[in-house]
Amino acid sequence: MDDEQLYIVINFRRDVIDMLGEHYDASMRDQYEASCPMCSESVSQDMDRCHCCEIPVIWEGSRVWKRLYGSPEAMKKKLTVFPPAEDDVAGNKLMALSGLTGFANITQRREWDRAVKKVGQDKAIQVVVWVSGQEKHQKNPRGIVPHALNVIKMTARRTKRTRPTTQS
Numbered sequence: 001m002d003d004e005q006l007y008i009v010i011n012f013r014r015d016v017i018d019m020l021g022e023h024y025d026a027s028m029r030d031q032y033e034a035s036c037p038m039c040s041e042s043v044s045q046d047m048d049r050c051h052c053c054e055i056p057v058i059w060e061g062s063r064v065w066k067r068l069y070g071s072p073e074a075m076k077k078k079l080t081v082f083p084p085a086e087d088d089v090a091g092n093k094l095m096a097l098s099g100l101t102g103f104a105n106i107t108q109r110r111e112w113d114r115a116v117k118k119v120g121q122d123k124a125i126q127v128v129v130w131v132s133g134q135e136k137h138q139k140n141p142r143g144i145v146p147h148a149l150n151v152i153k154m155t156a157r158r159t160k161r162t163r164p165t166t167q168s
């Protein structure tokens, strides 16, 4: 299953220390910058996003970055999303309406797939549209994903067998 990485990683050892070789000066440690692999603009260690191309930046091995943003591993997890399958119309509609690009983790994506398979695309699309209407009142489009996932799982539990996806 494809996950989508929407960030870049700058590794202090690889991209600063090894790059500079004998020119590396440990007393300058917190001041070093690296270039963004996407747009080659300078990225300093206090940035969690490239100021030029806006891609989220994770510094590994930087004490400055860690002090500001916490564990690089936790941030990677947070920024890795699991987009719905290409032919999953309901799932893609769900993402479009929520403004997200994918499910937060592999478990969510699997639960969604399982439930949609059980209830069928038509029913799943109805759920997405209904939930998105509900959440609109809350002004929280991102809440659509967990909400829709819950509703679709409950619907699947009540569904005895798979219905054909074309039932018009």
Ligand SMILES: [Zn+2]
Pocket (backbone or CB within 6 Å): 036, 037, 038, 039, 040, 041, 050, 051, 052, 053, 054, 055
């Ligand atoms: Zn950039």
